[in-house]
Amino acid sequence: MTTLSESVWILGDQLSAVHPGLAIGRRVVLIESLARLNQRPYHRRKLVLLISAMRHYAAELRVAGYDVDLRRAPDFLSGLRDHVASFGVQHLYCLAAAEYATRQFQHRLAAELGIPVTILPNTLFLVERFPPPRSPALMEPFYHMMRRQTGLLIESDGQPTGGVWNFDRENRRRYDGRPVQPPLRFPPDTITRQTIADLVVACPHAIGSVEEFDLPVTRAQALTALDDFITHRLPDFGPFEDAMSSAHAVLFHSQLSPLLNIGLLDPLETAQAAVTAYQRGHAPLASVEGFVRQIIGWREYIYYRYWELMPGLLRANAWGAERPLPAWYWTGQTRMRCLHCVIQRVLQNGYCHHIERLMVLCNFAMLAGVQPQAVNDWFLECYVDAYEWVVTPNVIGMGLNADGGRTATKPYIASAAYIDKMSDYCKGCFYDRKARVGPRA
Numbered sequence: 001m002t003t004l005s006e007s008v009w010i011l012g013d014q015l016s017a018v019h020p021g022l023a024i025g026r027r028v029v030l031i032e033s034l035a036r037l038n039q040r041p042y043h044r045r046k047l048v049l050l051i052s053a054m055r056h057y058a059a060e061l062r063v064a065g066y067d068v069d070l071r072r073a074p075d076f077l078s079g080l081r082d083h084v085a086s087f088g089v090q091h092l093y094c095l096a097a098a099e100y101a102t103r104q105f106q107h108r109l110a111a112e113l114g115i116p117v118t119i120l121p122n123t124l125f126l127v128e129r130f131p132p133p134r135s136p137a138l139m140e141p142f143y144h145m146m147r148r149q150t151g152l153l154i155e156s157d158g159q160p161t162g163g164v165w166n167f168d169r170e171n172r173r174r175y176d177g178r179p180v181q182p183p184l185r186f187p188p189d190t191i192t193r194q195t196i197a198d199l200v201v202a203c204p205h206a207i208g209s210v211e212e213f214d215l216p217v218t219r220a221q222a223l224t225a226l227d228d229f230i231t232h233r234l235p236d237f238g239p240f241e242d243a244m245s246s247a248h249a250v251l252f253h254s255q256l257s258p259l260l261n262i263g264l265l266d267p268l269e270t271a272q273a274a275v276t277a278y279q280r281g282h283a284p285l286a287s288v289e290g291f292v293r294q295i296i297g298w299r300e301y302i303y304y305r306y307w308e309l310m311p312g313l314l315r316a317n318a319w320g321a322e323r324p325l326p327a328w329y330w331t332g333q334t335r336m337r338c339l340h341c342v343i344q345r346v347l348q349n350g351y352c353h354h355i356e357r358l359m360v361l362c363n364f365a366m367l368a369g370v371q372p373q374a375v376n377d378w379f380l381e382c383y384v385d386a387y388e389w390v391v392t393p394n395v396i397g398m399g400l401n402a403d404g405g406r407t408a409t410k411p412y413i414a415s416a417a418y419i420d421k422m423s424d425y426c427k428g429c430f431y432d433r434k435a436r437v438g439p440r441a
Helices: 044-063 076-087 100-113 139-150 190-202 219-232 267-279 285-309 337-349 354-368 372-382 388-399 416-422
Strands: 006-009 026-033 068-073 091-095 117-120
Touching: 006 076, 026 044, 026 076, 044 068, 044 190, 068 076, 076 100, 091 100, 100 117, 100 388, 139 285, 219 267, 267 285, 285 388, 337 354, 354 372, 354 388, 354 416, 372 388
Parallel strands: 006 026, 006 091, 026 068, 091 117
Antiparallel strands: none
């Protein structure tokens, strides 16, 4: 046994190749916490992605020369206590957790373990590397700040490439039926197949299916998925960013959020890949700017606002909405075709793109007065890319406007006219989008 006296605890959503806690002479500990895995009835695809990626990450670190302790434990604390006792750890390092409760737990660890614990800044988020000079009140000025901070799509005179900051007005076309190249599939290897089998026993209350699990689970696969998006879908991403289709769950979206949210991809390298495609003439500026805005604008803003508004954000209900979540959110068995299609694909794959999340799922919940915490819980349980730091401000803040306008200035609500304009969902729907009263209104 080696005599390393320091360890770094790496969480399952921190699987970065350049994790700042990695150091020669420092052991790595990763814990498969049964309590955390069963905290909610999560989607099986999310659980398999998370645990398989952790196991692949551990294997890759060992190949790179690190001493790795990958262990399953009833909970994080018991796993860490056993690790400290087994290896005589005298100093523990960890990267600040992205989620509130886990970070509070990290701050109690020194007292719980009886050894020094150093919590490093979470530089997996760009706001930790490029801190905004002032707290942003709105997402658009925050986005401008992040463009200037990172230098992405900024000219030498400090002005935005193309002369404007935002090309959103050019990105509102209805899908026109052009061919769509679906994301690459990554068949399960031996580690992933074993993970699937293990989680059947470990997480009996999980939802969804993993019979066709095909997500990237390694850094190399994540980079391949990024290249696939840049090559095949980024050029058309901009015009159809807000489009919805019953035939295509992904359309021209990247489907990279699950990989970004566990550290297999870095947000700066992901945005830079899109900018490079523009510079090489492969993708138009409107598409590239729209994608960059999602990564360094929306994603970073949501994380920033989460930490400004927690823990009160979890209880926010500015509109006093108290209706229960309809039972058909768990089955998709509704005559509203848009909700039926979107919910069915979420339950099956743990994914739908951001416009369907806001303008179908949250839109209905907002108009119906559904209790915000119930909607938030559903999103946390059903999506493969769902973590509290991203779901809660997006659902309770942006989608339901339940935080009193502290995340977004107005609710994301619209009538059937918007759904019909941006999708084919109204075609063949039981309800008449033009009716105002009656059984089919």
